[in-house]
Amino acid sequence: MFIGIDDTDSERGLCTTYLAAVLMERLRPLGKIVGRPKLIRLNPCARYKTRGNAALAFELESDRQEEVREMALKTLLELSDFSGMNTNPGLVIAPQVTTRMTAFYRRAVTEILEIKDAKTLLDEEGVWYRGFKKGRGLIGALAAVGAALPDFTYELIAYRERSRWGTPRRIDAASVWRADALTYPRTWDTVDHHNNRIVFAPHSGDPVLFGIRGSDPQAILEAFQTIESESVERSVLYQTNQGTDAHILNGEVGNVKDSQSYRLRGVVAEPAQAIAGGHLFFPLQNGTARMSCAAFEPTKNFRSIVNQLTSGDELEVYGSVQEGTLNLEKINILHLADIVETQAPICPECQRRMESAGKGQGYRCRRCKTHAEGRVRWRLPRDLKTGYYEVPPCARRHLSKPLVRMNEEKVHPAR
Ligand code: ATP
Numbered sequence: 001m002f003i004g005i006d007d008t009d010s011e012r013g014l015c016t017t018y019l020a021a022v023l024m025e026r027l028r029p030l031g032k033i034v035g036r037p038k039l040i041r042l043n044p045c046a047r048y049k050t051r052g053n054a055a056l057a058f059e060l061e062s063d064r065q066e067e068v069r070e071m072a073l074k075t076l077l078e079l080s081d082f083s084g085m086n087t088n089p090g091l092v093i094a095p096q097v098t099t100r101m102t103a104f105y106r107r108a109v110t111e112i113l114e115i116k117d118a119k120t121l122l123d124e125e126g127v128w129y130r131g132f133k134k135g136r137g138l139i140g141a142l143a144a145v146g147a148a149l150p151d152f153t154y155e156l157i158a159y160r161e162r163s164r165w166g167t168p169r170r171i172d173a174a175s176v177w178r179a180d181a182l183t184y185p186r187t188w189d190t191v192d193h194h195n196n197r198i199v200f201a202p203h204s205g206d207p208v209l210f211g212i213r214g215s216d217p218q219a220i221l222e223a224f225q226t227i228e229s230e231s232v233e234r235s236v237l238y239q240t241n242q243g244t245d246a247h248i249l250n251g252e253v254g255n256v257k258d259s260q261s262y263r264l265r266g267v268v269a270e271p272a273q274a275i276a277g278g279h280l281f282f283p284l285q286n287g288t289a290r291m292s293c294a295a296f297e298p299t300k301n302f303r304s305i306v307n308q309l310t311s312g313d314e315l316e317v318y319g320s321v322q323e324g325t326l327n328l329e330k331i332n333i334l335h336l337a338d339i340v341e342t343q344a345p346i347c348p349e350c351q352r353r354m355e356s357a358g359k360g361q362g363y364r365c366r367r368c369k370t371h372a373e374g375r376v377r378w379r380l381p382r383d384l385k386t387g388y389y390e391v392p393p394c395a396r397r398h399l400s401k402p403l404v405r406m407n408e409e410k411v412h413p414a415r
Contacts, residue, residue: 001031001059001060001062001065001068001093001094001095002058002059002060002066002092002093002094002095002096002097002145003023003057003058003059003060003072003091003092003093004055004056004057004059004090004091004092004093004094004140004141004142004143004144004145004350005019005020005023005055005056005057005072005076005089005090005092005137005141006054006055006056006090006137006140006141006144007048007055007086007087007088007089007090007136007137007140007141008076008079008080008081008087008089008137008156009080009081009084009087009206010050010081010083010084010085010086010087010132010205011050011051011082011084011190011204012081012083012084012205013080013165013166013204013205013207014065014079014080014081014206014207015206015207015208015309016054016056017039017054017056017157017208017236017238017340018079018159018171018206018208019056019075019076019079019080019171019253019296020056020058020236021035021037021074021157021159021234021236022079023071023072023075023076023375024037024058024236025234025265026387027060027062027068027071027072030060030062030064030067030068030071031060031061031062031063031064031068032060032061032062033058033059033060033061034058034059034060034061034384035058035059035239035355035357036058036060036154036238036239036321037041037055037056037057037236037239038056038058038132038144038147038149038238038239038240039054039056039157039238039240039242040054040055040057040105040109040140040143040144040147040240040241040243041053041054041153041241041242041246041247041398041399042054042055042108042109042139042140042143043108043110043111043112043247043259043260043261044247044261044320044398044399045112045258045259045260045261045320045322046112046133046259047112047259048086048087048088048136050087051204052171052368052398053140053269053398054140054141054398055137055140055141055144056144057141057144057145057147060183062358069093069128071090072093073091073130075090075248076089076130076132076346078140078149080132082132082133085267086137086222087133088131088132088133088134088136088137089131089132089133089135089137089325090118090129090130090132090135090136090137090138090140090142091129091130091136091137091141092122092127092128092129092141092142092145093128093129094301095127095129096126097145097146097383098125098408100121100124100125100146101121101142101145101146102146102147102148103146104117104118104121104142104143104146104240105143105144105146105147105148105352108139108142108143108187108258109139109143109241109246109247109399110246110247110249110261111259111260111261111289113139115131115134115135115136115139116139117139118136118139118141118142119131119138121142122138122142123253123412127142129141129142133197138270144185144386147241147266149239149241149244150239150276151241151243151244151246152239152240153213153214153215153240153241153242153243153244153316153405154213154215154220154226154237154238154239154240154362155212155213155214155217155220155237155240155242156211156212156216156220156221156235156236156237156238157208157210157211157235157236157238158208158209158210158211158212158224158229158232158235159208159209159232159233159234159235159236160207160208160209160232161230162207162233164230165205165206165207165336166205167327169201169203169209169210169229169230170229170230171198171201171209171210171227171229171230172227172229175226175228175229176190176191176198176200176227176228177191177198178226178257179212179222179223179226179227180223181226182222182223182226182409183214183219183220183222183223183226184219184404184415185214185404185413186214186216186218187212187213187214187215187216187219187220187223188213188393188395188402188404188405189213189396189402190212190213190223190393191393191415192392192393192394192414193415194300194392194414194415195234195300195301195392195393195394197394199393199394199396200212200213201316203255207229207233209229209232210227210229212224212227213243215372215391215405217237220237236387239353240328240342241399242398243399243400243401243402243405244399244401245318245400245401246321246399247261248261248262248263248318249261249262249263249315250262250263251263251264251279251361252264252265252286252289253265253266253284253285253286253287253289253290253291254286254287254289254290255289256291258319258321258322258324259314259320259321259322259324260320260321261318261319261320261321261329261399262318262319262320262321262324262326262357263316263317263318264284264286264291264316264317265314265315265316266285266286266291266314266315266317267284267285267286267287267311267312267313267314267315268282268283268284268285268309268310268311268312268314268315268337269282269283269284269285269290269310269311269315269350270282270283270379271307271309271310271311272295272306272307272309277297278297278303279294279295279296279297280294280295280303280306280307281293281294281297281325282309283305284315284317284326288305291321291324291326291378292324292326293317293319293324293325293326293328294325294327294349295391296327298354298394298395299328299391299392299395300391300392300394300395301392301414302328302389302390302391302392302395302414305384305389306328306331306333307373308382308383308384309333309384310335310337310339311337313333313335313336313337314334314335314337314369315330315331315332315333315334316331316334317330318332318400319332327392328391329390329391329397329400330375330388330389330390330391330400330403331388331389332387332388333384333385333386333387333389334386336382336386337388338379338386339379339380339382340376340377340378340379340380341378341379341380342376342377342378343375343376344356344363344375344376345363345372345374345376346376346377347365347367347370348370349365349367349368349370350365350367350368352365352367354370356373357371362374363375385410385412387409387410387411387412388403388406388409388410388411388412389403389412389414390403390412390413390414391414392414392415393415394413
């Protein structure tokens with residue numbers, strides 16, 4: 001059985017990953033969990049997401065179908081925040097994962113879908129499901145079941161004791177920095193060195209204590225064992241599409257849709273302009289088409305890279321399009337344009353600057369009667385290098401592939 005769950009939490013509390021963790025434990029007497037549970041992030045532009053648009057799925061080998069369904073329903077009813085305005089739980093239990101379900105996942109991570117899209121497919125594939133309230137969670141639950149992960153990473157989520165939910169988290173900061181030093185680059189986004197922050201723990205009232213992301217379960221475990229904190233009620237290692245760019249489509253400037261995420265190629269048409277609040281915008285051009293690219297204030301030091309871009313720089317940009325503007329997650333500088341400065345030449349006799357001899361007539365020194373044809377030109381050095389630059393860990397989107405995972409390319413990872 002392939003069990004998918006989504007949309008059970010609210011801003012006020014609970015967490016679908018916690019529900020799945022508890023459910024897996026409760027189902028163990030009824031069968032065997034196969035492989036790792038999947039923590040799937042869907043389209044980051046989806047309107048009704050609570051935080052990171054997560055959905056959960058896992059595989060259970062069991063012939064006690066009725067009892068499994070009953071336990072899943074009971075747990076969902078117990079651990080969902082039904083009072084949440086936008087909490088619309090969905091539960092899917094499929095006998096197999098079909099190619100149509102996998103195609104549905106691809107759409108759910110790159111497009112905006114309707115509840116009826118999920119229901120129609122579930123009915124046509126003869127899958128058992130239950131939706132509560134509006135049942136919007138069926139979109140994520142079905143997508144998580146269908147998720148194929150050609151590329152994947154891991155996240156270990158540690159959960160808090162129930163009695164501590166809603167209280168400040170007790171995590172020893174020095175041990176977190178130590179864990180990062182020991183295991184980076186096999187783990188990432190635990191801390192943000194440049195912004196001097198610990199970024200792996202939420203501040204909300206939900207059951208998550210922290211999450212350790214990485215490519216290597218062994219390194220994640222090592223980091224986990226290094227971290228000193230309040231007691232952990234349980235922990236689960238998920239396989240996930242986080243950090244894979246699964247949301248990114250190859251697109252073209254002038255041919256993009258809102259609420260979708262792209263990789264686009266173009267030339268910087270003008271240097272970035274800042275608006276109040278410290279948000280930066282620059283136009284990217286490809287042929288006659290142009291679009292605005294943004295580096296918002298929360299992207300912190302990434303903005304200093306964007307600020308150094310100049311007209312003519314050739315880029316590949318990655319990000320989501322909202323109201324016609326692409327919100328940058330990373331850029332690949334393919335070619336840096338020359339910035340050329342010119343000045344009137346110096347008189348070879350008196351070493352003073354010459355003056356114009358009239359339009360199109362070159363330069364002269366009145367005193368020495370010397371003459372020169374044109375202005376002196378020179379290239380200003382560029383502080384930037386070509387290659388990939390990304391937003392810092394404190395501004396990372398779950399799905400964005402961090403540069404630490406692109407080690408064969410010309411990369412400048414933010415750390
Ligand atoms: P958390 O990360 O805290 O678990 P969340 O950010 O995952 O919360 P949900 O509470 O799961 O948010 O709400 C997201 C809702 O959006 C779900 O109902 C999910 O089914 C739906 N959804 C997910 N992807 C899409 C999509 N591509 N199009 C339309 N709806 C979507």
